[in-house]
Amino acid sequence: MTDALRKDRIPALPAVDILVVGAGSAGCCAALAARVSRRHSVTLVERYGFPGGTSTQMLDTFYGFFTPGDSPRKVVGGIPDRVVNALDRAGRIYLRPNTYGAGTGVTYDPEFLKFTWDTLLEEAGVRVALHAHLVDVEEGADGLRAAVLWTKRGFFRQPARRFIDASGDADLCALAGMPFERAGDLEPAQTLTTTFRMCAVDLGRFQSAGGKSMLAARMEEAVASGRHPLPRKAGSAHAMVQPGCIATVAVRVADVDATDHEQLAAAEREGRRQAYVFEAFFRDCVPGFENAMIIGLSHHIGVRETRRVYGEYRLTRQDCLEVRRFDDAVLLCGAPIEDHRAARDGGEETEWTLIPGGRAYDVPYRTLVPKGRDEVWVAGRCFSATHSAHASCRSMGQTMAMGQAAGLAAALSLETDCGARSLDTNELRERLRRLGALLALPATPADTSARGWANNFSS
Numbered sequence: 335m336t337d338a339l340r341k342d343r344i345p346a347l348p349a350v351d352i353l354v355v356g357a358g359s360a361g362c363c364a365a366l367a368a369r370v371s372r373r374h375s376v377t378l379v380e381r382y383g384f385p386g387g388t389s390t391q392m393l394d395t396f397y398g399f400f401t402p403g404d405s406p407r408k409v410v411g412g413i414p415d416r417v418v419n420a421l422d423r424a425g426r427i428y429l430r431p432n433t434y435g436a437g438t439g440v441t442y443d444p445e446f447l448k449f450t451w452d453t454l455l456e457e458a459g460v461r462v463a464l465h466a467h468l469v470d471v472e473e474g475a476d477g478l479r480a481a482v483l484w485t486k487r488g489f490f491r492q493p494a495r496r497f498i499d500a501s502g503d504a505d506l507c508a509l510a511g512m513p514f515e516r517a518g519d520l521e522p523a524q525t526l527t528t529t530f531r532m533c534a535v536d537l538g539r540f541q542s543a544g545g546k547s548m549l550a551a552r553m554e555e556a557v558a559s560g561r562h563p564l565p566r567k568a569g570s571a572h573a574m575v576q577p578g579c580i581a582t583v584a585v586r587v588a589d590v591d592a593t594d595h596e597q598l599a600a601a602e603r604e605g606r607r608q609a610y611v612f613e614a615f616f617r618d619c620v621p622g623f624e625n626a627m628i629i630g631l632s633h634h635i636g637v638r639e640t641r642r643v644y645g646e647y648r649l650t651r652q653d654c655l656e657v658r659r660f661d662d663a664v665l666l667c668g669a670p671i672e673d674h675r676a677a678r679d680g681g682e683e684t685e686w687t688l689i690p691g692g693r694a695y696d697v698p699y700r701t702l703v704p705k706g707r708d709e710v711w712v713a714g715r716c717f718s719a720t721h722s723a724h725a726s727c728r729s730m731g732q733t734m735a736m737g738q739a740a741g742l743a744a745a746l747s748l749e750t751d752c753g754a755r756s757l758d759t760n761e762l763r764e765r766l767r768r769l770g771a772l773l774a775l776p777a778t779p780a781d782t783s784a785r786g787w788a789n790n791f792s793s
């Protein structure tokens with residue numbers, strides 16, 4: 335063993351008040367919220383060279399801001415609104431209905447979003463440590479004491495008083511030995527998707543040839559005739575903010591444990607292979623795509639679920655479908671259960687179950703607190719939920735709202751010198767409201783028209 339690997343020889347970085355691991359949509363919002371009072375030092379650790387996680391690595395549409403249906407209600411606000419407004423000010427956003435009825439999406443320029451996260455984090459005074467991997471943790475008598483990070487210069491200990499695990503995979507909690515459910519252990523894990531983007535698309539020609547319904551028919555024909563071996567006949571392609579470009583969620587790779595690097599590597603290769611099968615199909619069979627080409631594959635294959643921590647409360651399918659209320663609610667969710675699974679015939683079956691009545695259920699604070707812990711919160715796709723509940727509560731509107739709640743909670747716990755479990759959730763809810771978070775369904779529908787949509791996002 336080299337000295338670099340000996341924990342007692344690892345140099346310590348200056349201690350911080352709050353350490354957030356993972357700069358995805360949840361982690362960025364957690365770090366921003368933790369800095370709202372400007373009282374505490376916050377470091378955000380990210381393994382890649384840019385913030386945003388899935389929001390910038392592979393996607394371009396925030397879902398979860400609005401409930402689906404003809405009478406949409408806006409259910410997310412506060413810091414997530416600031417993100418949308420910053421993109422809007424730069425003219426890099428538009429609203430569009432979801433292909434499968436999941437509600438209105440906020441489509442953005444994902445490259446500009448990297449820069450937007452950079453700017454918001456810098457303005458808030460968050461120290462962002464990019465190209466730094468969390469690889470271990472150090473426990474003391476009172477719980478977690480430090481995270482061990484790996485960078486090109488070797489290992490560093492990062493001491494902190496509070497920790498937020500927003501790594502998507504619950505890496506921090508897993509390293510600390512906290513219990514979690516691994517996707518696939520109890521129910522089939524959701525499939526993985528390499529997203530791809532195409533340029534030189536004649537969208538006018540595509541629309542006049544029938545648009546989405548024509549695309550679905552062409553996929554059916556291509557598979558039935560054996561002309562293009564598409565992995566699935568469903569999948570969406572939508573116009574990006576950049577003119578003449580489309581983004582897709584079409585590739586499908588099943589039965590992968592994305593915490594196993596060999597399985598993940600095989601999935602990455604398979605995702606790329608499938609993307610080019612789709613490219614050939616689009617160019618050959620879809621009007622408007624004759625000259626189109628792939629200009630970008632997702633930086634990382636899209637992983638819908640891996641580990642979900644067991645928290646002080648676990649959100650369940652029943653909670654979602656019975657539209658349950660909780661006294662310690664810190665966010666709302668009206669998104670359908672959207673569960674992408676492999677079907678027995680090798681195709682895909684996707685469950686779409688709407689939340690009854692176009693309403694939104696409460697997500698309790700306790701789903702963000704790992705069981706028995708006082709110094710750690712979890713935010714984003716590794717929060718405490720069953721497989722089905724997570725399949726509903728995983729859109730970025732909700733992951734940003736979780737981050738916002740966890741960041742405020744960590745700051746409040748330092749301010750009031752109490753642990754995560756004894757936090758005054760009334761005070762937390764009050765602070766969330768002051769920030770613009772929505773904790774009750776608005777009485778009036780949101781205006782999602784091209785003219786009025788921007789008024790929904792508070793400044």
Ligand SMILES: Cc1cc2nc3c(=O)[nH]c(=O)nc-3n(C[C@H](O)[C@H](O)[C@H](O)COP(=O)(O)OP(=O)(O)OC[C@H]3O[C@@H](n4cnc5c(N)ncnc54)[C@H](O)[C@@H]3O)c2cc1C
Pocket residue numbers: 355356357358359360361379380381382385386387388389393394395396397398466467468469500501502503505526527583636637638713714715716728729730731733
């Ligand atoms: C294929 C697919 C399509 C989807 N479509 C949509 C959609 O259209 N709209 C929508 O709203 N939602 C969609 N979702 C869901 C949504 O994107 C995710 O649930 C959400 O982005 C998760 O955010 P997060 O911040 O929890 O995790 P992530 O975005 O995964 O962020 C985690 C961050 O932590 C970093 N990290 C991980 N481990 C470490 C470590 N050990 N050390 C340092 N850093 C680390 C990662 O690099 C990453 O930046 C989709 C998901 C997938 C997979």
